[in-house]
Amino acid sequence: MHDKIYTQIQNNPRFQELVAKRERFAWLLSALMLGLYLAFILLIAFVPQWLGTRISPDSPITWGIPLGVGLILSAFVLTGVYVQRANGEFDDMNQAVLDEVQK
Structure with missing residues (x-):
């Protein structure tokens, strides 16, 4: 009995649209996060002196700290x-897919 319902759900165009939208959105967010990490790593690799620069002359905090925290918060x-x-x-x-299948 459940196999019939599962087949109906998988063949439902709304379900296929849901899966496609969800996958696109997840890949978009993943690519964005990967881009942020890549940018941070490239900063570390090519301009470490800038990341080690203090925010202000009398501050113990360097630019690398807020950027690292920002990356985690992102x-x-x-x-x-x-x-x-x-x-x-x-x-x-x-829910719309389930409502259609349960009719």
């Missing part, structure tokens, strides 16, 4: 963006 922000969309648009699309 992962949390991008996760939040994904969760927000998953709990909104993607859940609505999922």
